[in-house]
Amino acid sequence: MRTAILRNGPKPVPEPVDAIVEVRGISKTYGSVEALRGIDLDFPRGKLTSLLGPSGCGKTTLLKIIAGLVEADAGTISVNGHTVSKPGPERAFVFQDFALLPWATVLRNVAFGLELRGKAVAEREKVARHYIGEVGLSGFEDKYPHELSGGMRQRVGLARALSVDADVLLLDEPFSAVDEQNRRKFQEDLIRLRTNQNKTFIFVTHSIEEAVYISDRIVLLSPRPGRVSQIIEPAIDRLVDPDRIHRDKHYLDTVEEIWQGLKQYVE
Amino acid sequence: MDSTRTEGGAISLAPLSGRSETSGWQNHPALLRVASVVLFAGIWQIAGMIPVSFAFPTFFDTVIAFVSMTADGSLPKAYLSTLQPLLLGVILSAFLGVGLGTLCGLWRTGEWLLIPIFIVLQAAPVAAFIPMVTFIYGIGMTAKTLAVMILALPVIVLNTYKAVRNVNTSLIAMCQSFLGTRWQVVSKIILPDASPVIFAGLRLGVAAGFVGVVLAELLITPTGIGDLITFHRSRADYAEMYATIASIIALSTLTLIALQWVETRVFRPEKRSA
Amino acid sequence: MKIFGYRVPMMASLLVWCVVWEIVGRLDLMIMLPPFSEVLRAAVDLVQTPSWQSATVTTLRAFFFGMVLSILVGVPLGILMGRVKLADELLGIWVSIFSSAPLSALVPVLMILFGFGEKTIVAAVFLFAIWIIVLDTRAGVRHISPSLIEMARSYGATKRALYVKIILWAALPEILAGIRLGLIRGVKGVVIGQLLVAIVGYGALFETFSRNFRMAEFWALTIILFAFALLIAELIEWVEAKVEFYAGARQ
Numbered sequence: 096m097r098t099a100i101l102r103n104g105p106k107p108v109p110e111p112v113d114a115i116v117e118v119r120g121i122s123k124t125y126g127s128v129e130a131l132r133g134i135d136l137d138f139p140r141g142k143l144t145s146l147l148g149p150s151g152c153g154k155t156t157l158l159k160i161i162a163g164l165v166e167a168d169a170g171t172i173s174v175n176g177h178t179v180s181k182p183g184p185e186r187a188f189v190f191q192d193f194a195l196l197p198w199a200t201v202l203r204n205v206a207f208g209l210e211l212r213g214k215a216v217a218e219r220e221k222v223a224r225h226y227i228g229e230v231g232l233s234g235f236e237d238k239y240p241h242e243l244s245g246g247m248r249q250r251v252g253l254a255r256a257l258s259v260d261a262d263v264l265l266l267d268e269p270f271s272a273v274d275e276q277n278r279r280k281f282q283e284d285l286i287r288l289r290t291n292q293n294k295t296f297i298f299v300t301h302s303i304e305e306a307v308y309i310s311d312r313i314v315l316l317s318p319r320p321g322r323v324s325q326i327i328e329p330a331i332d333r334l335v336d337p338d339r340i341h342r343d344k345h346y347l348d349t350v351e352e353i354w355q356g357l358k359q360y361v362e
Numbered sequence: 363m364d365s366t367r368t369e370g371g372a373i374s375l376a377p378l379s380g381r382s383e384t385s386g387w388q389n390h391p392a393l394l395r396v397a398s399v400v401l402f403a404g405i406w407q408i409a410g411m412i413p414v415s416f417a418f419p420t421f422f423d424t425v426i427a428f429v430s431m432t433a434d435g436s437l438p439k440a441y442l443s444t445l446q447p448l449l450l451g452v453i454l455s456a457f458l459g460v461g462l463g464t465l466c467g468l469w470r471t472g473e474w475l476l477i478p479i480f481i482v483l484q485a486a487p488v489a490a491f492i493p494m495v496t497f498i499y500g501i502g503m504t505a506k507t508l509a510v511m512i513l514a515l516p517v518i519v520l521n522t523y524k525a526v527r528n529v530n531t532s533l534i535a536m537c538q539s540f541l542g543t544r545w546q547v548v549s550k551i552i553l554p555d556a557s558p559v560i561f562a563g564l565r566l567g568v569a570a571g572f573v574g575v576v577l578a579e580l581l582i583t584p585t586g587i588g589d590l591i592t593f594h595r596s597r598a599d600y601a602e603m604y605a606t607i608a609s610i611i612a613l614s615t616l617t618l619i620a621l622q623w624v625e626t627r628v629f630r631p632e633k634r635s636a
Numbered sequence: 637m638k639i640f641g642y643r644v645p646m647m648a649s650l651l652v653w654c655v656v657w658e659i660v661g662r663l664d665l666m667i668m669l670p671p672f673s674e675v676l677r678a679a680v681d682l683v684q685t686p687s688w689q690s691a692t693v694t695t696l697r698a699f700f701f702g703m704v705l706s707i708l709v710g711v712p713l714g715i716l717m718g719r720v721k722l723a724d725e726l727l728g729i730w731v732s733i734f735s736s737a738p739l740s741a742l743v744p745v746l747m748i749l750f751g752f753g754e755k756t757i758v759a760a761v762f763l764f765a766i767w768i769i770v771l772d773t774r775a776g777v778r779h780i781s782p783s784l785i786e787m788a789r790s791y792g793a794t795k796r797a798l799y800v801k802i803i804l805w806a807a808l809p810e811i812l813a814g815i816r817l818g819l820i821r822g823v824k825g826v827v828i829g830q831l832l833v834a835i836v837g838y839g840a841l842f843e844t845f846s847r848n849f850r851m852a853e854f855w856a857l858t859i860i861l862f863a864f865a866l867l868i869a870e871l872i873e874w875v876e877a878k879v880e881f882y883a884g885a886r887q
Binding site: 162163164182183184186187188190192194196197198207208210211212255259 | 530532533535536537538539540541542543546550551554555629
């Protein structure tokens with residue numbers, strides 16, 4: 096089943112037992128550029144899987160195909176066993192550029208997904224307030240996006256995705272427009288959230304450190320054409336103090352190994 | 363792909379409409395603004411006292427003429443007749459223009475058919491049509507209203523169209539990913555996101571409407587402000603003539619300032635707090 | 637200026653409208669609207685008449701002088717306002733006011749100051765065109781990255797070199813945009829001026845044609861005028877495209 100080419104990386108990864116998202120034979124070409132070729136992947140339920148690779152490897156394209164925002168040329172995506180081709184209620188997207196409504200308050204932005212589904216005002220605001228608290232933004236409900244820092248804006252984006260109670264959260268380089276210190280804090284919060292929320296996260300990043308730090312499972316993509324080159328499950332205990340992870344020997348080794356594997360694609 | 367997504371921090375409401383035409387009155391501190399007005403009046407006064415021309419009254423003569431014309435009712439009466447077609451024309455252009463512009467922004471065929479016409483009308487001296495309008499509709503209210511619309515409509519349509527076409531695509535993708543319907547995308551994303559630029563277009567439309575109504579009154583229908591200008595010129599009452607002209611320019615300026623104030627208040631929360 | 641992505645195919649729809657015009661004209665629905673083919677024929681005849689030729693020469697001359705004057709005054713004024721804060725604050729409101737005021741109301745003043753002749757038309761073109769040139773030039777100078785000016789200073793540029801070699805060039809995209817908008821406004825100025833004076837150039841021709849119901853010629857003149865306006869805008873846009881490569885990359 097697995098077509099991933101295994102390199103001399105860490106121990107081979109067994110097939111996940113319970114896959115919530117299944118990607119089968121996905122290909123996508125933009126003009127003459129082959130963005131993705133024959134991607135087969137399974138995303139285990141309740142885990143955080145990162146799609147990692149250099150720019151041009153099609154990781155964002157793959158995420159958007161899973162989200163139903165971009166149409167694949169070939170192949171299928173199934174979520175919970177059902178084939179999907181459009182956005183659906185079981186998936187929620189977190190955007191790289193936040194995609195917040197500049198004319199709406201934090202509260203309305205977080206409740207926006209529910210607003211689109213026609214939920215009553217009182218009900219959706221109750222849910223929104225809960226998740227605003229959950230991402231640590233209590234007290235900012237009536238602020239506008241331009242009054243928030245980049246990190247806080249992305250927390251709004253995350254709260255919005257949590258509010259619609261989707262099984263799968265799709266995060267497209269959510270921290271790339273967030274400054275370094277806030278990113279670190281946000282990553283810690285994400286680890287905590289993942290433990291509490293019991294959701295499946297699919298996370299696109301180009302940062303090796305970030306991927307190793309937060310992921311249960313890392314899918315390495317290679318560019319031109321985008322293909323799965325390796326799958327890694329870092330054996331890092333995330334229940335310990337987050338600061339210790341950064342000094343963990345296994346963490347550092349994994350980062351180094353991935354870098355050695357990716358180096359060849361970087362000019 | 364990836365690389366194109368990282369560059370654009372697409373959170374800004376790009377003010378695409380004539381970047382230069384929107385530059386504001388706001389960044390001048392009050393004191394200097396007063397100094398600037400005083401300086402202008404002073405130069406006018408001196409130029410009138412030299413005088414640079416027999417037809418150049420001093421500033422104070424003009425102010426006195428303005429007061430007496432306001433007092434004897436001739437100026438208010440003229441404005442009553444000028445402002446009616448202006449208001450009507452601007453309102454009609456606003457509805458028609460925003461409607462057509464939105465339609466063209468959302469519907470490719472409409473865009474292809476209509477936008478070139480408005481590009482031509484925007485760039486061309488449409489004032490040439492105004493004498494024509496009188497031939498068809500006589501010299502009444504209809505002709506004046508049409509003159510306003512000929513000038514105001516293109517800029518409103520084009521601004522609305524550009525605003526709708528250039529809506530932040532990331533917000534649209536967001537709305538779709540959260541299962542927004544086509545109608546929800548239009549009503550909750552496209553129109554709100556486009557509204558600042560649409561409103562700026564309305565402001566430019568009002569400015570164009572003033573030009574249209576004055577032109578119509580000077581060229582064709584001897585009523586209102588235009589008539590007042592022509593009348594006082596023919597009697598060589600230059601102070602009265604200048605007062606009338608200055609008053610219409612002042613009125614248009616004040617209207618535009620008020621509209622700009624509304625624009626920042628209502629449509630741009632990110633500027634409001636600054 | 638890439639205002640509209642697909643310029644060429646879009647403009648093709650104008651041909652469709654010409655066909656519609658022809659059909660409506662043939663149906664004789666309005667006396668105002670002769671068939672398009674008749675208008676074209678009238679245009680061909682019109683350009684051969686001496687009255688059109690002399691009117692065109694007059695119009696172009698007034699337009700040319702008015703534009704040259706407004707560029708020669710407008711660009712330095714804009715640079716001054718962009719560089720000197722006091723000048724900006726004293727002149728800023730007036731430039732803003734005049735750039736969006738109904739300037740057509742001022743044409744009667746020009747008529748009594750400069751007489752019923754070409755001088756008034758030149759003044760009208762100047763008055764219509766200059767403000768947007770000033771505003772855009774000022775905006776362009778304001779947009780120049782401070783580090784570019786610091787660079788010139790640190791390499792010992794003289795004041796003159798700073799303006800001629802750095803500021804003028806760095807602001808060129810905006811200056812050209814201003815001149816393009818100024819030209820469009822200038823065309824409107826020349827037409828409005830001539831319509832109001834009514835005895836000069838195209839204004840006189842429009843007057844004659846509409847008074848005598850010579851609709852085909854009226855439309856022919858209008859089309860020639862519109863074509864001229866678009867041609868000028870297109871020309872400057874072409875020049876603008878040459879410098880656009882650094883307009884976006886400067887910030």
